[in-house]
Amino acid sequence: METASHSTEAKTNYLNADYSVKSWLLTTDHKRIAILYLISITGFFFLGGLFAMLIRLELLTPAGDLVLSDNYNKLFTMHGIVMIFLFLIPSIPSVFGNFLVPMMIGAKDLAFPKLNLASWYIYMLGACFILYAILTGGIDTGWTFYTPYSSTYSNSNVVAAAVGVFIVGFSSIFTGLNFIVTIHRMRAPGLTWRRLPLFIWAHYATSVIMVLGTPVLAITIVLVALERIFHFGIFDARLGGDPLLFQHLFWFYSHPAVYIMILPSMGVITEVIACFSRKRIFGYDFIAMSSIAIAVLGFLVWAHHMFVAGISIYAGLIFSMLSFFVAIPSAVKVFNWTATLYKGSITFETPMLYAFAFIGLFTVGGLTGLFLAAVGLDLHVHDTYFVVAHFHYIMVGGAVTGFMCALHFWWPKMTGKMYPEGFAKLSALLVFAGFNLTFFPQFLLGYMGMPRRYHNYPPEFQVLNVMSTAGASILAVGFLLPMIYFVWSLQYGKDAGPNPYKAAGLEWMTASPPTTFNFEETPVVTWEAYNYGEIDALGKEVEVGG
Amino acid sequence: MWSNLPLFPPRASSMAGHVDALYFFLVAVAAFFTVLISALILFFAIRYRKERHPHAVQIHGSTALELLWTGIPLGIVMIIFVWSSVIFFMQTRPPKGAMEIYCVGKQWMWKFEHTGGQREINELHLPAGRDVRMIMTSQDVIHDFFVPAFRIKADVLPGRYTSTWFHPTVPGRYHLFCSQYCGTNHSQMVGTVVVMDPVDYERWAAGGVDGSLASAGEKSFQQYGCSMCHRADMAGRAPNLVGLFGKPVLLDDGRTVTADESYVRESILNPGVKIVSGFKNIMPTFQGQLTEEEVIGLVAYVKALGNGTANLPLPVSNPDSGNYPVAPKAEPSAAKSDQGAPAAEPATKSTPVNPPAQP
Numbered sequence: 001m002e003t004a005s006h007s008t009e010a011k012t013n014y015l016n017a018d019y020s021v022k023s024w025l026l027t028t029d030h031k032r033i034a035i036l037y038l039i040s041i042t043g044f045f046f047l048g049g050l051f052a053m054l055i056r057l058e059l060l061t062p063a064g065d066l067v068l069s070d071n072y073n074k075l076f077t078m079h080g081i082v083m084i085f086l087f088l089i090p091s092i093p094s095v096f097g098n099f100l101v102p103m104m105i106g107a108k109d110l111a112f113p114k115l116n117l118a119s120w121y122i123y124m125l126g127a128c129f130i131l132y133a134i135l136t137g138g139i140d141t142g143w144t145f146y147t148p149y150s151s152t153y154s155n156s157n158v159v160a161a162a163v164g165v166f167i168v169g170f171s172s173i174f175t176g177l178n179f180i181v182t183i184h185r186m187r188a189p190g191l192t193w194r195r196l197p198l199f200i201w202a203h204y205a206t207s208v209i210m211v212l213g214t215p216v217l218a219i220t221i222v223l224v225a226l227e228r229i230f231h232f233g234i235f236d237a238r239l240g241g242d243p244l245l246f247q248h249l250f251w252f253y254s255h256p257a258v259y260i261m262i263l264p265s266m267g268v269i270t271e272v273i274a275c276f277s278r279k280r281i282f283g284y285d286f287i288a289m290s291s292i293a294i295a296v297l298g299f300l301v302w303a304h305h306m307f308v309a310g311i312s313i314y315a316g317l318i319f320s321m322l323s324f325f326v327a328i329p330s331a332v333k334v335f336n337w338t339a340t341l342y343k344g345s346i347t348f349e350t351p352m353l354y355a356f357a358f359i360g361l362f363t364v365g366g367l368t369g370l371f372l373a374a375v376g377l378d379l380h381v382h383d384t385y386f387v388v389a390h391f392h393y394i395m396v397g398g399a400v401t402g403f404m405c406a407l408h409f410w411w412p413k414m415t416g417k418m419y420p421e422g423f424a425k426l427s428a429l430l431v432f433a434g435f436n437l438t439f440f441p442q443f444l445l446g447y448m449g450m451p452r453r454y455h456n457y458p459p460e461f462q463v464l465n466v467m468s469t470a471g472a473s474i475l476a477v478g479f480l481l482p483m484i485y486f487v488w489s490l491q492y493g494k495d496a497g498p499n500p501y502k503a504a505g506l507e508w509m510t511a512s513p514p515t516t517f518n519f520e521e522t523p524v525v526t527w528e529a530y531n532y533g534e535i536d537a538l539g540k541e542v543e544v545g546g
Numbered sequence: 547m548w549s550n551l552p553l554f555p556p557r558a559s560s561m562a563g564h565v566d567a568l569y570f571f572l573v574a575v576a577a578f579f580t581v582l583i584s585a586l587i588l589f590f591a592i593r594y595r596k597e598r599h600p601h602a603v604q605i606h607g608s609t610a611l612e613l614l615w616t617g618i619p620l621g622i623v624m625i626i627f628v629w630s631s632v633i634f635f636m637q638t639r640p641p642k643g644a645m646e647i648y649c650v651g652k653q654w655m656w657k658f659e660h661t662g663g664q665r666e667i668n669e670l671h672l673p674a675g676r677d678v679r680m681i682m683t684s685q686d687v688i689h690d691f692f693v694p695a696f697r698i699k700a701d702v703l704p705g706r707y708t709s710t711w712f713h714p715t716v717p718g719r720y721h722l723f724c725s726q727y728c729g730t731n732h733s734q735m736v737g738t739v740v741v742m743d744p745v746d747y748e749r750w751a752a753g754g755v756d757g758s759l760a761s762a763g764e765k766s767f768q769q770y771g772c773s774m775c776h777r778a779d780m781a782g783r784a785p786n787l788v789g790l791f792g793k794p795v796l797l798d799d800g801r802t803v804t805a806d807e808s809y810v811r812e813s814i815l816n817p818g819v820k821i822v823s824g825f826k827n828i829m830p831t832f833q834g835q836l837t838e839e840e841v842i843g844l845v846a847y848v849k850a851l852g853n854g855t856a857n858l859p860l861p862v863s864n865p866d867s868g869n870y871p872v873a874p875k876a877e878p879s880a881a882k883s884d885q886g887a888p889a890a891e892p893a894t895k896s897t898p899v900n901p902p903a904q905p
Contacts, residue, residue, distance in 0.1 A: 237705020341590035367576035376633030449694025451725035454733035
């Protein structure tokens with residue numbers, strides 16, 4: 001687009017190069033598209049959070065006294081759809097992946113800049129359909145759209161929401177495609193696969209899942225819409241269809257989608273742990289390969305969502321075993337992160353606190369996954385609050401914590417400003433404490449037998465529900481606080497400088513905020529990733545070679 | 547012991563102890579690793595904080611450690627896998643001779659039918675100490691039969707039968723939840739499982755019954771004209787149903803299927819899917835013409851024809867009554883799991899629960 005003027009190279013960056021609205025809406029700069037995504041998904045995060053707060057308030061008492069049953073059903077459905085399809089799936093890849101993949105590999109942009117912009121427009125178009133469905137009466141099928149409820153019985157806006165989810169899926173496919181091609185073709189000279197930051201490996205694995213899995217979701221959603229409109233009889237037993245077919249197709253995407261949400265967070269945590277321990281990451285190859293292993297195994301475990309659904313005993317056993325296998329690469333990552341701390345030189349900036357929180361919460365989330373993979377135990381805890389607690393430990397404790405970690409870590413790079421450290425640490429603490437108070441009681445509720453998606457419940461479950469709602473209010477403060485201080489920091493934050501954390505990685509070797517084309521000259525990489533030994537030995541930042 | 551703690555549901559079935567034991571093992575495993583990781587992080591964070599340890603030591607990794615922390619978790623999860631699979635086999639294979647209860651889920655209620663003809667809505671009375679097998683279907687969307695006190699759960703699907711079983715041990719009243727989201731009043735689709743002392747149960751079961759499930763099925767069998775073709779003599783245009791249930795059936799495409807509840811159901815509602823070898827596809831479909839309760843009655847009747855506790859309605863001169871005792875080979879083994887219900891037989895006159903209950 002613009003040619004960066006050499007005389008003012010310190011001042012001109014991707015943010016101030018052009019202030020016009022058109023320059024934002026028609027930008028092909030991966031960094032500006034990342035900002036567009038950041039603004040959009042933040043809006044949807046708070047919308048989904050609002051639904052969550054209403055759910056928690058309703059569950060404060062055993063009687064369904066705040067909203068009607070139909071409205072409660074719509075609240076948890078819209079909470080799920082908004083959080084999963086409009087926040088979690090795009091979150092780290094679309095914001096930080098978009099911003100950082102080219103910068104980390106020394107490229108000027110992604111391989112297909114226009115496709116990248118298209119993916120944001122497609123995302124927004126799909127989001128408009130979902131918003132339309134919400135505003136014109138809502139959807140009450142649960143985010144899982146189980147048939148034949150969704151295809152035949154629901155009286156809500158299923159088709160509009162389904163079209164929205166279908167469209168949003170393509171933005172995910174385009175982003176994945178873009179990352180795969182970029183990582184293969186556009187790495188800087190000398191940046192071999194084994195010198196790549198593990199953030200890139202994680203995004204590579206994520207992209208593979210996006211490209212292979214999302215089309216299956218798209219097909220499934222189309223079938224539901226066709227069934228609903230034209231009564232095709234694919235899922236309706238009365239017409240010779242099979243309601244279980246939907247569950248197989250849906251989870252074939254939606255289980256791997258869990259890894260779309262968590263793998264990028266794992267990449268973030270890896271970068272942050274290395275930086276604030278001032279150490280090369282422990283077991284680089286094993287962390288990289290575990291990402292690939294998760295992507296592959298993640299496609300082979302979908303039916304563990306269906307142990308009670310009426311699948312055969314032997315299918316149950318096989319999927320149980322495979323589900324245990326997929327736990328192993330995640331465990332390997334946790335052990336390697338922990339080992340990285342050993343003999344490090346550790347400091348406790350906010351991103352590091354979030355990284356610690358991530359490891360702890362993800363460990364609990366992963367270990368409770370074993371309870372659900374154990375098919376004999378799953379028959380008791382399936383579809384109870386145990387499952388709700390488990391996947392929130394993964395998706396909030398894991399994915400959202402990873403997102404917050406990334407937001408604090410790369411905020412200085414994206415904006416050139418530092419966030420206020422004291423408030424940030426406070427918010428990290430609130431998120432961690434509020435999160436545990438919200439979701440730990442739900443494990444206990446689940447084992448006691450409280451089913452999920454219940455508008456009212458027997459009185460013996462109330463104490464734990466009150467604890468959970470109290471935790472949710474703390475969590476809400478923990479998430480609102482950063483919203484305030486990040487906006488504040490844009491105006492009043494300290495200038496960050498190119499590399500406030502003395503971090504390794506090409507993205508830190510250019511200005512903050514970077515210029516439109518990221519690097520003055522294409523860097524030549526002669527070092528391994530996480531060369532903190534060399535950086536600290538030099539006692540100064542490694543400058544880009546020129 | 548822990549059934550007194552408020553954090554656990556009552557333990558009221560033979561399965562509850564097995565499931566709880568695995569749960570406690572998993573809690574121990576999860577607690578161990580959570581504490582291990584948290585303690586290591588805390589220890590390293592304090593011991594190697596920058597003030598105390600200003601220069602990091604660069605370590606690339608250790609293959610031995612990687613193998614160790616791949617191998618040990620793998621071993622542990624395989625132990626869990628085997629353990630949980632053993633429980634799963636117990637949960638999914640009903641013992642022979644279990645008393646059978648039919649269940650129809652619909653938005654938003656549970657309907658139960660005992661083979662003795664007792665019908666209930668949102669309440670299910672059971673005797674303690676008997677094996678109970680649920681044969682379930684849904685009239686509309688997917689529901690899920692969940693009794694936390696029994697540690698058992700199974701989806702209830704439209705268009706097919708699913709089943710689960712349990713062995714209630716402690717008399718009492720227990721929650722029954724629908725745990726598969728089913729629409730507006732999903733959270734009101736709850737009921738009570740009343741486990742009774744066997745003697746009390748017999749008293750309950752004896753009241754207010756007008757004919758067994760199989761006899762209701764027999765009425766439908768005549769009403770819908772089934773008896774015109776399904777005759778005991780070879781003159782019928784349709785297979786003889788006497789002695790059929792539980793037996794292998796040879797189909798015209800060479801496959802062999804077992805005549806279980808799902809097969810009988812499908813053959814009523816969708817007869818063209820599986821044609822018995824030697825017969826023509828001439829039976830009309832009854833899809834949409836029978837209620838789920840009527841189908842259940844017919845299934846119960848075909849089952850009763852199978853084990854000799856019912857007869858065909860037409861004045862067929864029973865030439866093949868010699869075929870009736872086909873079932874006995876299953877029965878002796880059934881008796882042994884039944885000893886907990888001594889008074890089971892006299893009350894419900896036509897329960898297909900096996901005559902030679904007490905050896």
